[in-house]
Amino acid sequence: MSVLPADPHLPVAHLRPPRNWINDPNGLAFHDGHYHVCFQYNPYGSEHAHMHWGHFRSPDLLTWEELPLALTPTPGGEDADGCFSGNAVSDGDRMVAFYSAFRTDRWAQPVTTAESRDNGVTWTPRGSLLIPELPEGATMYRDPYVWREGGGWRMLVGSALADGRAAALLYESADLEQWEYKGPFLDGAPQPVAPGADTGLGWECPQYLHADGRGALLLSVWDPELGPRRTVVYAGREHDGRFLAGAPALLDHGPDLYAPALLPAPDGRWLLWGWSWEARDPQWVREAGWAGLLTLPREVTLAEDGSVRQRPAAELLALRGERTVTSAGVTAGTAVLGTVGASFDLTARLERAGGLRLVTSADGAEYLDIRVDPTAGELVVDRDHASLDPRAQGGTYRVPCPEASVELRLVVDRSVAELYLPSGRTLTLRFYPTGGAPWRIEARAGDEGGLGYTVSAWNLRPHTVRCLADAAAGLTDAGLVGP
Numbered sequence: 001m002s003v004l005p006a007d008p009h010l011p012v013a014h015l016r017p018p019r020n021w022i023n024d025p026n027g028l029a030f031h032d033g034h035y036h037v038c039f040q041y042n043p044y045g046s047e048h049a050h051m052h053w054g055h056f057r058s059p060d061l062l063t064w065e066e067l068p069l070a071l072t073p074t075p076g077g078e079d080a081d082g083c084f085s086g087n088a089v090s091d092g093d094r095m096v097a098f099y100s101a102f103r104t105d106r107w108a109q110p111v112t113t114a115e116s117r118d119n120g121v122t123w124t125p126r127g128s129l130l131i132p133e134l135p136e137g138a139t140m141y142r143d144p145y146v147w148r149e150g151g152g153w154r155m156l157v158g159s160a161l162a163d164g165r166a167a168a169l170l171y172e173s174a175d176l177e178q179w180e181y182k183g184p185f186l187d188g189a190p191q192p193v194a195p196g197a198d199t200g201l202g203w204e205c206p207q208y209l210h211a212d213g214r215g216a217l218l219l220s221v222w223d224p225e226l227g228p229r230r231t232v233v234y235a236g237r238e239h240d241g242r243f244l245a246g247a248p249a250l251l252d253h254g255p256d257l258y259a260p261a262l263l264p265a266p267d268g269r270w271l272l273w274g275w276s277w278e279a280r281d282p283q284w285v286r287e288a289g290w291a292g293l294l295t296l297p298r299e300v301t302l303a304e305d306g307s308v309r310q311r312p313a314a315e316l317l318a319l320r321g322e323r324t325v326t327s328a329g330v331t332a333g334t335a336v337l338g339t340v341g342a343s344f345d346l347t348a349r350l351e352r353a354g355g356l357r358l359v360t361s362a363d364g365a366e367y368l369d370i371r372v373d374p375t376a377g378e379l380v381v382d383r384d385h386a387s388l389d390p391r392a393q394g395g396t397y398r399v400p401c402p403e404a405s406v407e408l409r410l411v412v413d414r415s416v417a418e419l420y421l422p423s424g425r426t427l428t429l430r431f432y433p434t435g436g437a438p439w440r441i442e443a444r445a446g447d448e449g450g451l452g453y454t455v456s457a458w459n460l461r462p463h464t465v466r467c468l469a470d471a472a473a474g475l476t477d478a479g480l481v482g483p
């Protein structure tokens, strides 16, 4: 039995459970022939509280199983008030999860572990802290990221330091049990990264992509007063246990991506999922009964010039269903190119000037715009009119795009839009159309002249999610969504 979600904003091709709050992807690991994707999850409601680790796994990034909750806070234990973020590693026949033990009665979230010997179906928490001592000068401390290197293991922990530097702290271990603190792998006072945006006072969820002596640190910028801000990346190389970094850059140019996490795939790819939070009023979130989603899995590469490039995982092409738009031409005004469902994958080439409009209400009053700004050499995504509901956030967001002919891929899934450029730049944004699909795709010329366009769009097939527990109990396929 397949049930399409009744909530028009609930995604069908992005991972999340049908209800309740989620945030960061956690515990990403390939083990026993499966990609394991856990996530911060509140099984009791749509607000950030009672953090558990929810758990999906997939053999192919297309068919997902929902596994039982991986981590649950232990009453009275070190993680009594939440199992916060971290990652997992595959170590022979076991998986080990490293996570931040949250208690409201202490400022830090020290590292603890849990282990699974049945391929991630059940987990045994260690109960005690793995690293009880906290480094001097830290004022924030959480989110371990562990990887295998040479014959041993290394770990980064996100931190803020009392003197105003943010830091990713390095530890090393031969056996995953005894960990030696090595000092900051990278630290730094806030540095500008874009107009009005810097690298911040604290780094959460450090992630380390590395290959052939080069690397990139992905960091989630956290402010002691404002909380999560943005994600940044430093490319560089390691020297003597320190990361020598070039200039920082934004990892994503949209407003709604945070806490991205890496999964080293067995074929050598680095895969990434991020948390895309809500961009609507909390009252609306309560009514909806859910918050947050995980981005599409992305392939991340480190280019020769030090830029970090993202594109949707190649497997996702298999989610393309009916092709509903195939259109090429030149317009001096507005050309209607066709219609799409509420979840679609679109590719476009635009010869300046103008842009695309996704019209989501019959009267044309509700739309998401993607426009070329030839003077600035940027692509502008404008969600000021993307919802007729005033409880949705607006704003315009810009991603550098200096090329004369603009190519883009846009994946929309009900309330999330992920924009990918050939440069590897991305822009992730939430929007909340009130009009039902089919929606209309238009090409619109700009004031500067005509627009040449080539556009294709495919409706997305929902990915399949099954619940392992129900399947094992012989119940009908408890697909949350289905083809």
Ligand code: FRU
Pocket (backbone or CB within 6 Å): 023, 024, 040, 051, 084, 085, 086, 100, 142, 143, 204, 205, 228, 258, 259
């Ligand atoms: C990032 C974060 C992490 C923390 C978790 C708690 O979004 O704040 O630093 O471990 O979420 O849910």
